[in-house]
Amino acid sequence: MEPIQELLQTRFLPDLAENEKILDKILGHSSDLIRREFVFHSQADLRCLCIYADGLVNMQMLDLSILKPMMSWNALLPESGRVRPGKALAKRVLEHLVTNASVRTATTFGEAIQAMLSGDSMLLIDGSDVAVIAATRGYEMRSIDEPVTEPVVRGPRDGFTENIRTNSALIRRRLRDPLLRNEVVTIGEKSRTDISILYLEGTVKKGLVEEVRKRLQRIRIDGVLESGYLEELIEDAPLSPFTTVHSTERPDRAASALLEGRVVILTDNTPFALLMPVYFWQFFQASDDYYARYWAGTFFRLIRYLAFVISLTLPSLYVMLMSFHHEMIPTPLALSVAAGRESVPIPVFLEALIMELAFELLKEAGLRLPRPVGQAVSIVGSLVIGQAAVQAGLVSPAMVIVVALTGISSFAIPNYAASFSIRLLRFPLLIGAGTMGLLGFAAVFAMVVVHSLSLRSFGESYMAPVTPLQPGDQKDILIRVPWWKMDKNLHLASSDENRLSNNQKPRPPTTQVGESLFEDRSQSKPQPGSKQNPEQKQTPKQEPKLKPKQEPKQQPKQQPKQEEPKQEPKQEPKQEPKQEPKQEPKQEPKQEPKQEPKQAPEPAPDEKRRVQQSSKPGGKPPKQDRAWRRGRRDT
Numbered sequence: 001m002e003p004i005q006e007l008l009q010t011r012f013l014p015d016l017a018e019n020e021k022i023l024d025k026i027l028g029h030s031s032d033l034i035r036r037e038f039v040f041h042s043q044a045d046l047r048c049l050c051i052y053a054d055g056l057v058n059m060q061m062l063d064l065s066i067l068k069p070m071m072s073w074n075a076l077l078p079e080s081g082r083v084r085p086g087k088a089l090a091k092r093v094l095e096h097l098v099t100n101a102s103v104r105t106a107t108t109f110g111e112a113i114q115a116m117l118s119g120d121s122m123l124l125i126d127g128s129d130v131a132v133i134a135a136t137r138g139y140e141m142r143s144i145d146e147p148v149t150e151p152v153v154r155g156p157r158d159g160f161t162e163n164i165r166t167n168s169a170l171i172r173r174r175l176r177d178p179l180l181r182n183e184v185v186t187i188g189e190k191s192r193t194d195i196s197i198l199y200l201e202g203t204v205k206k207g208l209v210e211e212v213r214k215r216l217q218r219i220r221i222d223g224v225l226e227s228g229y230l231e232e233l234i235e236d237a238p239l240s241p242f243t244t245v246h247s248t249e250r251p252d253r254a255a256s257a258l259l260e261g262r263v264v265i266l267t268d269n270t271p272f273a274l275l276m277p278v279y280f281w282q283f284f285q286a287s288d289d290y291y292a293r294y295w296a297g298t299f300f301r302l303i304r305y306l307a308f309v310i311s312l313t314l315p316s317l318y319v320m321l322m323s324f325h326h327e328m329i330p331t332p333l334a335l336s337v338a339a340g341r342e343s344v345p346i347p348v349f350l351e352a353l354i355m356e357l358a359f360e361l362l363k364e365a366g367l368r369l370p371r372p373v374g375q376a377v378s379i380v381g382s383l384v385i386g387q388a389a390v391q392a393g394l395v396s397p398a399m400v401i402v403v404a405l406t407g408i409s410s411f412a413i414p415n416y417a418a419s420f421s422i423r424l425l426r427f428p429l430l431i432g433a434g435t436m437g438l439l440g441f442a443a444v445f446a447m448v449v450v451h452s453l454s455l456r457s458f459g460e461s462y463m464a465p466v467t468p469l470q471p472g473d474q475k476d477i478l479i480r481v482p483w484w485k486m487d488k489n490l491h492l493a494s495s496d497e498n499r500l501s502n503n504q505k506p507r508p509p510t511t512q513v514g515e516s517l518f519e520d521r522s523q524s525k526p527q528p529g530s531k532q533n534p535e536q537k538q539t540p541k542q543e544p545k546l547k548p549k550q551e552p553k554q555q556p557k558q559q560p561k562q563e564e565p566k567q568e569p570k571q572e573p574k575q576e577p578k579q580e581p582k583q584e585p586k587q588e589p590k591q592e593p594k595q596e597p598k599q600a601p602e603p604a605p606d607e608k609r610r611v612q613q614s615s616k617p618g619g620k621p622p623k624q625d626r627a628w629r630r631g632r633r634d635t
Contacts, residue, residue: 004026007022009108010108012107012109012124020124022109023113037050038071048070053117055139055140056117058136058138062121066121066136089127090128093125093132103134104133142161142162143161144158144166146158146159149416152291154292156251161271164194164266167266168266171254175255175259179200182197185217191225193225193269194267194268195268196265197209198254199258203261204258215233216230216265219233219234231247237455241421243417245276247272247273253287256290259499262277263275279460284304284305285301286300286414294482301480310409311406311410312429313429315429316429316430316432316433317441319352323437344394345394348399349435351395355395356403356426359404366378428444482505486499
């Protein structure tokens with residue numbers, strides 16, 4: 001192996017035959033490495049060797065941008081007497097012949113072979129001591145689909161793929177900021193896997209990017225096939241059940257992490273990106289929380305926290321109460337559970353342990369089998385085995401309910417890595433509660449809490465911003481406040497710029513008095529060329545005409561009801577027709593609004609009482625009162 005490593009460091013020679021011999025020693029005779037030799041300068045008899053990997057190259061691009069121009073357009077090169085070997089010849093080829101968009105040169109065999117094995121084409125020209133590398137990658141890859149592990153009801157449906165360039169483009173589409181940096185490193189002595197480090201310059205802390213670079217550069221491994229390799233090699237607590245690196249399959253989640261001042265690592269040949277640093281509370285945040293209204297996002301986030309507590313502690317609490325602390329259970333519930341366990345021959349702790357292991361076995365079997373078969377096994381197996389175990393008297397019905405509720409709660413955690421950590425921590429708590437009761441449960445739970453408080457993720461506290469408390473970052477931890485309230489960046493971001501400007505809270509528009517938003521405002525605005533709206537001119541003319549016609553009809557009806565003496569109805573009709581027609585055309589528009597409030601309070605106190613009695617329910621009108629009194633006097 002040492003001679004090959006030395007050959008990879010050697011430089012290209014001007015003699016094409018010697019370069020081909022060295023390539024034979026390094027590459028051997030592989031069937032998928034294609035060599036195409038041709039003459040592209042008839043006068044100087046210059047030969048060229050094109051080498052590419054079959055299946056990794058776009059053949060149409062290779063033919064149109066490299067082979068066809070070099071074999072048909074050789075007249076653009078100088079004559080044979082003026083051709084000089086060296087870098088000048090390769091430069092003339094790049095400037096006049098190769099029409100590929102991305103072209104560069106390589107001076108060593110190792111650099112050129114690595115580019116060729118990645119999908120590029122390598123050109124060796126006789127008389128030139130450099131190799132021409134043309135970007136012709138075109139291998140088959142999976143199309144962009146919806147993420148399987150992080151589905152959403154509302155939000156984008158695209159997810160990362162196994163192509164690193166496609167993944168970086170998905171992030172660049174969302175963040176069109178010139179400060180977005182993308183650094184590429186290669187890890188793996190044999191796999192030569194491309195790793196991209198993405199961050200927003202000016203938003204991320206300076207020390208964070210340097211720390212990520214150091215941890216990646218110290219990795220010495222033969223191959224990196226998935227991002228999980230890097231996760232175990234760069235995390236802060238490798239022996240902890242808690243994961244200190246967040247993995248995601250969603251480009252929108254990665255873009256959101258960059259805006260918060262985090263670093264994103266993309267690995268070639270895997271659809272999972274790594275986000276760092278991470279807080280414990282972020283594993284309970286889903287993308288739906290930010291795309292729906294904040295009331296819905298807060299409610300479902302609280303449901304997830306409740307599911308976390310149930311999944312972690314429910315089996316332990318059940319075993320603890322049924323084995324050591326019967327007095328803490330209500331009497332009717334204790335009798336009902338005892339009746340169900342009457343025929344169970346094993347203790348509660350062993351019963352819970354067997355049921356938990358059986359549930360994990362069914363879950364793993366449904367995951368590893370083909371999708372249609374796996375769903376049938378997981379559903380039918382759980383129903384049949386649970387029902388048969390209860391009927392046989394091996395398991396109590398209450399235990400089946402507890403284990404089923406625990407499993408369903410673990411599915412509510414959005415991140416699979418976090419749910420797996422909770423499933424592991426469930427067994428130590430169960431063992432402590434089943435052996436020592438409340439004391440054992442409290443001791444194990446305290447150890448888990450103290451361990452989580454001591455963890456750090458790339459220099460940041462794992463339980464932040466709750467401990468240490470950061471009051472400005474509490475708007476997106478237990479609850480999600482509206483977007484117009486989340487105006488500040490997180491404390492891990494180096495910039496003090498606000499995410500939102502001031503006064504972003506939506507408010508209803510202000511309107512004039514009597515104006516509605518649903519009215520046609522074109523009618524209220526004056527037309528160009530006209531001084532007034534014609535509707536406004538007609539309204540004052542109609543009002544004085546309507547008033548004199550309505551008032552003489554109302555006056556004779558109201559006055560006889562309010563007055564008792566017999567002489568008044570005789571005098572009023574005589575006076576009204578004489579006075580009103582004379583005063584109407586001159587005085588009514590000016591005197592009517594002044595006379596009406598004066599005539600209203602004139603009725604006597606006895607008349608007011610009768611009017612009030614007539615207006616009450618069951619009261620009689622004034623005319624009927626008089627007839628009734630006359631009939632009583634006659635009798």
